[in-house]
Amino acid sequence: MKFTLSWLKEHLDTDADLDTVLEKLTAVGLEVEGLENPGDALRDFRIAQVVSAEKHPNADKLQLLKVDTGSGDPVQVVCGAPNARKGMVGVFAAPGTYVPGIDVTLGPAKIRDVESFGMMCSERELELSDEHEGVIDLDESVAAHIGDSYVEWAGLDDPVIDIAITPNRQDCMGVRGVARDLAAAGLGTLKPLAVPTIAGEGAPSIEIRTDDPDGCPAFFGRTVAGVANGASPDWMQKRLRAIGQKPISALVDITNYIMIDHGRPLHVYDRSTLGDAIFARRATNGEKVIALNGKEYTLDDSMTVIADEKGVHDIGGIMGGEHSGVQDETSEIVIECAYFDPPRISR
Helix, strand or coil: CEEEHHHHHHHEECCCCHHHHHHHHHHCCCCEEEEECHHHHHCCCEEEEEEEEEECCCCCCCEEEEEECCCCCCEEEEECCCCCCCCCEEEEECCCCEECCCCEECCCEEECCEEECCEECCCCCCCCCCCCCCCCCECHHHHHHCCCEHHHHHCCCCCEEEECCCCCCHHHCCHHHHHHHHHHCCCCEECCCCCCCCCCCCCCCCEEEECCCCCCCEEEEEEEECCCCCCCCHHHHHHHHHCCCCCCCHHHHHHHHHHHHHCCCCEEEEHHHCCCEEEEEECCCCCEEEECCCCEEECCCCCEEEEECCEEEEECCCECECCCCCCCCCCEEEEEEEECCHHHHHC
């Protein structure tokens, strides 16, 4: 179970430092297996501003930038990023900086016979995401921070804690559960949780039920219409990436975030792919489903599945199906919240 220190402190009101938190976690049986700080590899990267951008004299696709790094006169940087321009604020790596995304320690270089002293960096070069179509483009208001540490400004200096969870402590498979345990042990106070009540409007567009009470004793859902499935907020993507989760889309990221934050797995369907009802039932021998990982699985009658009248969509408690997964154009969803029999899921 991974979480960041700042994430934990959103649920736990405490002034305890990192070492104290780590000691208390192990003392209450949540053994610390690992500790890392993604910001450590990015200490040398600075916020910088492009003060001029001109065409490279010997290459059509390169530009010659003058970059204000906050340490004196602007430095000359040869850059091939299509979004580099005068006035933009980004992230600069000076000669001598190790760039993890390309596994290179920079030095002064000549590119098409023109000297270059450092580079403006993309998110992929900093291993923040897979984005590499252009360099990081910060809001120009960030120009007030020229020369400052990018790690500190962006809040990336946040230790990631990895704890071992024994099978009897599923209550600590969420950050709030861990915070509750630490509060009970005297390390601060559990912050109150504000859960808004959101009234429904009109009749639901789908019937939701369980036809396998042994395998799925509780199966609930809610439809939400008028959604727009773009990218999730930056703060959410940052937290998911920090613990090894790849951001996918707002709808998927929100369900993953809730699972990690509260230990409550959810699944979200594209309503347009479902029939008049969705229900938990036993699979039949030989039924097949293509899961979200693109693989086809052959099922048997020991398994609980989520299906509609047309066929199987999910392997209950294991993985969602490819057919009913949300897409960029999804505008109405069904959120599933279910309890599946743990021994059956384990088998």
